Amino acid sequence: MLDSKIPSGSIEKKWTERKFENKLVNPANRRKHTIIVVGTGLAGASAAASLAEQGYKVKVFTYHESPRRAHSIAAQGGINAAKNYQNDGDSVQRLFYDTIKGGDYRAREANVYRLAEVSVNIIDQCVAQGVPFAREYGGTLTNRSFGGTQVSRTFYAKGQTGQQLLLGAYSGLMRQVAEKTVELFSRHEMLDLIIRDGKARGIVTRNLVNGDITSHTGDAVLLATGGYGNVFFLSTNAKASNTTAAWRAYKRGAYMANPCFTQIHPTCIPVSGEHQSKLTLMSESLRNDGRVWVPQKTGDNRNALEIPEEERDYFLERMYPAFGNLVPRDVASRAAKRMCDEGRGVGSSKLAVYLDFAESINRMGEAKVREKYGNLFQMYEKITDENPYKVPMRIFPAVHYVMGGLWVDYDLMSNIPGLFVLGEANFSDHGANRLGASALMQGLADGYFIAPYSVGNYIGLQKLAAIKSDDDSVKATTQAVKDRLEGFKKIKGNQSAETLHRKLGKIMWDHCGMARNEKGLKEAISQIKTLKEEFWNTLWVPQNDHCLSSEIEKAGRVADFIELGELMCLDALERKESCGGHFREEMQTPEGETLRDDANFSHVAAWEFMGDKPKLHKEALTFEFAHIAQRNYK
Amino acid sequence: MKLKLKIWRQEGPSSPGKFVDYDMDHVSPDMSFLEMLDVLNVGLVKKGETPVEFDHDCREGICGSCALMINGNAHGPETGTATCQLHMRRFKDGDSVIIEPWRAKAFPVIKDLATDRTAFDRIMAAGGFISTNTGNAPEANSILIGHDTAESAMDSAACIGCGACVAACKNSSAMLFVSAKVSHLAQLPQGHPERAKRVRGMVTQMDNEGFGNCSNTGACEAACPKEIKLENITRLNREMVRAVFKD
Numbered sequence: 035m036l037d038s039k040i041p042s043g044s045i046e047k048k049w050t051e052r053k054f055e056n057k058l059v060n061p062a063n064r065r066k067h068t069i070i071v072v073g074t075g076l077a078g079a080s081a082a083a084s085l086a087e088q089g090y091k092v093k094v095f096t097y098h099e100s101p102r103r104a105h106s107i108a109a110q111g112g113i114n115a116a117k118n119y120q121n122d123g124d125s126v127q128r129l130f131y132d133t134i135k136g137g138d139y140r141a142r143e144a145n146v147y148r149l150a151e152v153s154v155n156i157i158d159q160c161v162a163q164g165v166p167f168a169r170e171y172g173g174t175l176t177n178r179s180f181g182g183t184q185v186s187r188t189f190y191a192k193g194q195t196g197q198q199l200l201l202g203a204y205s206g207l208m209r210q211v212a213e214k215t216v217e218l219f220s221r222h223e224m225l226d227l228i229i230r231d232g233k234a235r236g237i238v239t240r241n242l243v244n245g246d247i248t249s250h251t252g253d254a255v256l257l258a259t260g261g262y263g264n265v266f267f268l269s270t271n272a273k274a275s276n277t278t279a280a281w282r283a284y285k286r287g288a289y290m291a292n293p294c295f296t297q298i299h300p301t302c303i304p305v306s307g308e309h310q311s312k313l314t315l316m317s318e319s320l321r322n323d324g325r326v327w328v329p330q331k332t333g334d335n336r337n338a339l340e341i342p343e344e345e346r347d348y349f350l351e352r353m354y355p356a357f358g359n360l361v362p363r364d365v366a367s368r369a370a371k372r373m374c375d376e377g378r379g380v381g382s383s384k385l386a387v388y389l390d391f392a393e394s395i396n397r398m399g400e401a402k403v404r405e406k407y408g409n410l411f412q413m414y415e416k417i418t419d420e421n422p423y424k425v426p427m428r429i430f431p432a433v434h435y436v437m438g439g440l441w442v443d444y445d446l447m448s449n450i451p452g453l454f455v456l457g458e459a460n461f462s463d464h465g466a467n468r469l470g471a472s473a474l475m476q477g478l479a480d481g482y483f484i485a486p487y488s489v490g491n492y493i494g495l496q497k498l499a500a501i502k503s504d505d506d507s508v509k510a511t512t513q514a515v516k517d518r519l520e521g522f523k524k525i526k527g528n529q530s531a532e533t534l535h536r537k538l539g540k541i542m543w544d545h546c547g548m549a550r551n552e553k554g555l556k557e558a559i560s561q562i563k564t565l566k567e568e569f570w571n572t573l574w575v576p577q578n579d580h581c582l583s584s585e586i587e588k589a590g591r592v593a594d595f596i597e598l599g600e601l602m603c604l605d606a607l608e609r610k611e612s613c614g615g616h617f618r619e620e621m622q623t624p625e626g627e628t629l630r631d632d633a634n635f636s637h638v639a640a641w642e643f644m645g646d647k648p649k650l651h652k653e654a655l656t657f658e659f660a661h662i663a664q665r666n667y668k
Numbered sequence: 669m670k671l672k673l674k675i676w677r678q679e680g681p682s683s684p685g686k687f688v689d690y691d692m693d694h695v696s697p698d699m700s701f702l703e704m705l706d707v708l709n710v711g712l713v714k715k716g717e718t719p720v721e722f723d724h725d726c727r728e729g730i731c732g733s734c735a736l737m738i739n740g741n742a743h744g745p746e747t748g749t750a751t752c753q754l755h756m757r758r759f760k761d762g763d764s765v766i767i768e769p770w771r772a773k774a775f776p777v778i779k780d781l782a783t784d785r786t787a788f789d790r791i792m793a794a795g796g797f798i799s800t801n802t803g804n805a806p807e808a809n810s811i812l813i814g815h816d817t818a819e820s821a822m823d824s825a826a827c828i829g830c831g832a833c834v835a836a837c838k839n840s841s842a843m844l845f846v847s848a849k850v851s852h853l854a855q856l857p858q859g860h861p862e863r864a865k866r867v868r869g870m871v872t873q874m875d876n877e878g879f880g881n882c883s884n885t886g887a888c889e890a891a892c893p894k895e896i897k898l899e900n901i902t903r904l905n906r907e908m909v910r911a912v913f914k915d
Binding site for chain 1: 679680696698699700702703704706707709710713714716718719721723724725726727728729730731732733746748749753754755757778779782784785786788789792793794796797798799800801802803804805806807808809811812813814815817818819821822825826828829852853856858859
């Protein structure tokens with residue numbers, strides 16, 4: 035059993051206790067320690083800026099040309115915080131409980147409570163930085179609702195909340211770059227982790243502009259490298275989002291936890307053809323005012339406006355009257371899939387349901403709807419060439435987020451000492467399903483308010499010997515990176531990494547997507563093994579790698595995705611229960627809801643790399659403070 | 669539909685570049701412009717030719733990575749649209765399409781259509797922030813900001829930093845980019861303590877990076893995918909005057 039190092043005592047006091055127990059580092063000594071931060075999204079940028087403010091020497095790496103391009107920028111709807119500004123019964127306790135329940139009782143209680151606790155500080159911090167959150171006429175902050183809750187606790191900046199929060203964190207980071215406390219390496223991709231004496235001491239990077247392979251050493255390494263949803267090829271992730279940093283850490287011994295926990299978001303713009311390169315999300319916030327429906331009759335080919343009110347099935351409102359259109363994402367996605375499976379899907383592909391704003395436009399007028407959701411409506415129109423103010427949106431579930439990630443303890447440290455994992459890259463807070471507007475909250479909680487404490491404690495406890503660039507561990511890791519790149523060049527096949535990636539995506543979506551079963555997962559594992567051979571026999575990359583080359587970048591990322599895909603299927607196969615986004619068809623209630631097996635699966639599954647056969651470690655999940663029950667949104 | 673592409677190919681920052689012609693068949697009107705380039709690149713790889721490099725990432729018009737000059741228009745023919753949001757239904761069968769990188773001294777070409785826009789980061793580092801350390805913040809609702817002010821600040825803050833304003837400007841001026849940040853922060857009470865220092869720092873850095881001056885043609889506003897308004901430049905000028913009188 036894995037030890038998550040949760041402080042003892044009542045849940046309200048755990049974090050306060052831990053902060054008090056932590057070792058401190060004298061401000062004058064902090065500048066002697068180098069902290070390496072990989073990734074500049076919400077978690078990475080906020081951690082790097084906060085650690086630099088404390089006085090550490092920070093080196094920060096991103097494969098983007100600028101930290102501001104990290105994919106946190108694309109988050110739309112909002113960020114949760116237990117401020118209870120709406121006087122509607124919210125509290126830290128309730129945000130904690132909603133998150134545990136939303137995650138179908140597969141998250142670690144102590145972490146979730148701390149997340150809810152610091153959520154209120156995040157809003158203060160962001161407002162101080164100048165984030166232009168939406169406001170009431172009297173000047174106070176306003177809120178909207180998200181799925182899986184019955185209170186209004188989501189703060190937002192139009193449909194661009196992620197952009198504004200990231201620009202806030204980025205501005206704090208650039209301020210430290212100007213102060214020379216942070217050294218910024220843009221267009222640098224981490225390709226391996228340097229471990230010496232069992233501790234994480236650095237990384238090896240490729241300069242994407244000129245192909246140089248370089249090592250960077252320090253006292254701790256923070257991975258804030260995002261999620262791996264692109265293993266499905268089509269997802270709402272940005273094109274470059276990948277698993278390589280996390281997967282390289284896994285190959286060096288870090289455990290990968292609950293890799294099969296994937297979030298399929300119910301409201302995305304449907305696939306339009308074979309050329310499709312990515313999917314676009316329509317924010318969950320739209321379900322505040324949009325109503326989801328399909329025709330009552332199967333095979334109804336009339337267009338939406340011709341279908342009279344009494345022949346429509348507002349299925350979420352019918353099935354879940356208490357939460358209505360705002361049920362959690364996994365529940366809404368499965369319901370939409372069921373409607374399409376029944377032959378009631380809409381649009382030319384029949385793989386879509388309607389999200390209709392007619393009633394809201396009648397109620398509050400088009401101008402108000404435009405103020406709340408204007409940019410989302412505009413995005414929809416650009417992609418589909420349809421005007422959502424006039425006809426309902428067509429939406430379908432798509433891969434959006436991964437709850438799985440590298441295993442971390444309460445202090446966000448992996449099983450490799452000195453390797454911290456933040457944000458979507460770790461597994462810790464969302465269980466088997468993340469609630470809307472909680473990803474931004476977790477990324478910033480980790481970066482602003484948790485890592486700066488736990489990294490300091492780690493540094494305070496260590497007596498680390500200096501590590502030079504000619505150290506054996508540095509030389510060997512650097513050489514391994516070079517050898518792997520040479521390996522890609524030697525194949526000299528005729529398929530682009532992208533072509534192979536699409537094949538992987540199809541296997542994953544068909545067998546490890548919204549519904550999974552034993553036969554399909556076994557089939558997927560064997561297909562992935564074949565695909566892996568195909569990759570290593572038919573890949574083409576340019577021979578010149580001393581320049582900008584997206585083919586070389588993609589080759590490494592796709593090779594890692596293929597290996598990760600296999601582990602995800604194995605994890606899904608081993609977890610013989612349904613929970614949150616992990617729906618095993620063999621395990622469901624008569625109404626088609628998830629059926630957990632708490633007796634056998636109330637644990638985190640953490641996988642250790644062991645060559646061909648990964649080893650499973652478990653962390654028991656116990657619920658002392660949240661009342662464990664079957665999720666019910668009816 | 670069929671298209672004739674003329675694409676700028678350039679091996680590296682110091683190599684000379686040239687236009688290369690590519691014929692595209694079977695372009696679907698539902699494809700995005702970048703998906704059309706993906707198809708071109710997959711085809712080039714099949715033939716063992718080096719694909720065309722271009723910056724892109726989120727493909728939903730928010731990360732600001734994509735940056736193509738299409739038939740002489742920054743981000744192409746449609747207003748309020750980033751390259752990644754442009755769809756092929758805006759083109760006709762048989763069209764010729766000329767694709768170039770941003771052309772500006774301060775944005776050197778890295779390869780083909782990818783340019784180096786880190787000058788924007790350095791301008792941000794010269795003052796595009798509010799100096800507040802983590803942990804310093806007062807309770808959020810203790811700072812009151814009226815609804816309309818917050819909305820107006822948000823409109824300025826919506827800039828994605830793509831550089832289309834620079835590419836569209838005959839002087840390669842970065843005034844719209846700089847003014848969007850200056851006016852976002854100048855409209856909010858949190859931004860007031862540093863407003864003079866901020867505007868001076870950012871404008872000085874802009875000049876040092878080699879961006880040109882603003883001559884108020886408004887080409888930047890017309891090209892901006894987020895429809896950032898010229899009134900931001902007016903606000904920046906007011907902030908500059910204010911900063912001078914403060915001295």
